Amino acid sequence: MSLLFSPRAVGPLTLKNRIAIAPMCQYSAVDGVIQPWHAQHLGKLALSGAGLVIVEATGVEAEGRISWADTGLWNDEQEAAFAALLRDIRTYSDTPIGIQLAHAGRKASTNPPWIERGGPAGPDKAWTTSSASAVPFKDDWHTPVALDQAGMDRVVEAFVDATRRAERAGFDLVELHAAHGYLLTQFLSPLSNHRTDEFGGSLENRMRFPLRVAQAVRDAWPRTKALGVRLNGSDWTDGGITPDEASAFGAALHAMGYDYLHLTSGGNVATARIPGDQPGYQVPFAAAVKAAVPDATVIAVGMIVDPHQAEQIIASGQADMVAIARTVLDDPNWGHHAAVALGQAEQMPKQYERADKSTWPGYAKARAAD
Known part of the structure; x- marks a missing residue:
């Protein structure tokens, strides 16, 4: 029996296998509302053979979107669109x-990455940004406003509201999201957090605001x-976050009650050199956290392409699950093909069973041909 294709409990949720599809921004929303593109994208992933699909980074407030084309979950229209899509997917995938x-x-x-390489939005679409400190991501980028107490309170409430909307949507x-150089990581990393108050300096202080957000989300999301x-x-830069x-x-x-830890890296420093062409380049970070927190469910990600590589990551104890992203964009049936490679049943949808290896x-x- 393949470990990759063995069931895994993640808190109260039992997954049929240990493959997760990581969030992948599509930059195709309108005013934060998902569009037909998202329906075909997420519907396809729900049939990929993975045990879990995670929707892209979704802004908890308008100012929190990466780009003006990102999804959001701060109003009723956005919530209703997600709810309708989930209802549709539930008619053909569990x-x-x-x-x-x-x-x-x-x-x-x-901007979306295909417009001016994803650089700062133009004056007609830009908005004021915020961060741990008034330090821009790049020299030619906008300078953010350092969040004061009122601003931090607003962000916490935005996360809570979005969490409740996610529950109602189904x-x-x-x-x-506390990675890739976005707001919570900006507080965590000394490369972006230059504060001298109780939210900067020591690791304990740098964790203070991210943990406040995390606790608020934990309190708002049902334990079921x-x-x-x-x-x-890692930030892949001296002086940044370490394993x-x-x-x-x-x-x-x-300890707060989070059911899994999903390890990735980078994004806090524009000049960091990341070996993203190396298979499994981020797996050591998952392994380090798994060794330090052995009771936690840990997910590894990062250039995981070969099913045997994924199997070995789990068999060696480096992580409990693997997450794939561009791999499944390239091959939307990667989960089914991985099952065949590891000697497991494909479990194709009944409409597609005629393409099963055995039939x-x-x-x-x-x-x-591949």
């Missing part, structure tokens, strides 16, 4: 679907549904 709630902080107010899981967090294991700091943050979240003589020829 794959659990979660949503990642996020605030981009100083990395907000940008999501099975919420993932708190799963709750996780995505966090950075030891990530482990301390992860331990605090685990379609052309399977070998079709896969050989």
Whole structure:
């Protein structure tokens, strides 16, 4: 029996296998509302053979979107659109679907990546951004406003409101985004947090606001549904977040009642050199946190392409689950193909069973073309 294809309990949620599809921004929303593109994208992922699908980073307030084309969950129209999509998906897939709630902080107010390479939005679409400190992400970017107490209170309430909307919309899981150089990581990293008050300096102080947000989300999300967090294991730059700091943050979240820790890295410093072409380049961060917090469910991500590689990550104890992203954009049936590679049943939708390896003589020829 493949470990990758064995069931896994994530808090109150039991997944059919240990493959998660990580959040992937589509930059295709209108005023934060999902569009037909999202319906085909998420519907396809729900049939991919993965055990869990997580919707892209979704802004908890308008100012928290990465770009002006990001999804949001701060009003009734956005909530209703997500609810309708989930109802539709439930007619053909029982794959659990979660949503990642996020605030981009100083990395907000940008264009989609195919417009001026995703740089700062023009005057007609830009808005004022905020962060831990008034330090821009790049020299030619907007300078954010350092959040004061009232601003932090507003952000906390925005996360709480979005969490409640996610429950009403019917999501099975919420993932708190505390990675990739967005607002919560901006507080965590000394590279972006230059504060001299109780929210800056020591790790304890830098964790204070992210943990306040995390506790508020924990209190707002029902214990009958799963709750996780995505966090950075490294900034890939001297003086930034370290695996030891990530482990301390992860331990605090685990003690708070978070059901999983999803390890990634980077995004806080524009000049960081990240070896993203190396298979499994972020797995060591998951392994470090798993070693430090052995009772936690840990998810590894980062250039995981080969099913045997995914199997080995779990078999070696480096992580309990793996997450894939661009891998499944390239091959929307990666989960089914991984099952075949590891000697497991495909479990195709009944409408597609005629393409199962055991029933379609052309399977070998079709896969050989890859």
